[in-house]
Amino acid sequence: MFQRVLVTSEESHYSPQPLLKASALCAESSHIEWFQSVYNAAFETATAEDQPSQEDALALYVTHRLNQAERHIEELDLPQDVAADIRWHPSFLKAALEESDRYQPDLMVVPRVRKHDLLDWLIGGDEQELVRRLHEPVLLANDQPWQAHPRIAVAIDPFHLDSRNHRLEKQLLEVADHFAQRLSAELHVVHCFQTLPQSVIYDEHLAEDFESLQKQVGEEHRQRIESLIEPLNRPLGSPLLKLIVGDADEKLPEFCQQEKIDLLILGAPEKGWVERFLMGSTTARLLNRIESDILVIHDQ
Known part of the structure; x- marks a missing residue:
């Protein structure tokens, strides 16, 4: 590769x-x-x-x-x-x-x-x-060696407002799968997402069924990710899928620490200068918060 x-x-x-x-x-x-x-x-x-x-x-x-x-x-x-x-x-x-x-x-x-x-x-x-x-x-x-059978995690976000058609996510999964097979590693696919907080829902019928709404959003995310993972052909077993509700800045470091991840693979989507100035980069912010090795792949 x-x-x-x-x-x-x-x-x-x-x-x-x-x-x-x-x-x-x-x-x-x-x-x-x-x-x-x-x-x-x-x-x-x-x-x-x-x-x-x-x-x-x-x-x-x-x-x-x-x-x-x-x-x-x-x-x-x-x-x-x-x-x-x-x-x-x-x-x-x-x-x-x-x-x-x-x-x-x-x-x-x-x-x-x-x-x-x-x-x-x-x-x-x-x-x-x-x-x-x-x-x-x-x-x-890092200076620390990987485990004999490393744990690799790839963070993906298949919900975008642009027209990339998940090409970066597919590239991340392909690289992660290749490394996992080469290193006889355990592969995790992780996705952090937000549901609407109940405090911002003004429709009383939706508010009453907030828990159902959360499950519906989570299920939609799961289905889309599973469709991306499906083409992977792994003789060592299917990737372990983890959906996490919350901000990636906070939840991904917790996940890597709890699961003892050796290598985290992140994508760096291309952004315009206005978006970079106003919002910064989630990938760049994560570098200071994650102790694992990190592989950053840019959207070309």
């Missing part, structure tokens, strides 16, 4: 898990590039007065890090062809975006680094910015 995979990392944070997870998700014929941005402001300042010496020193430092990366790759002994690339750059975000433009991957893997900074929590850090600016699928990978 993914033939060109770009795994990124910062010098200050090395973990083998992003590489191992990238390898698990793609075929042996795939090519994986491990890109690492390195930078040390004090080192750069100390050699600034002698430009030729600085260039030589930086080249030696990058070569040293490249040798380290190649030793890590050799130790992991992955079945795919894996190459290391090191670049001196003060900004991991900009370096990763530039490397994505150069390499043109089918999948980009970014390590999840928890900063717990208030400003980062409010406006988003590198994870949110990468998801906003990239168009290829992005896997945000």
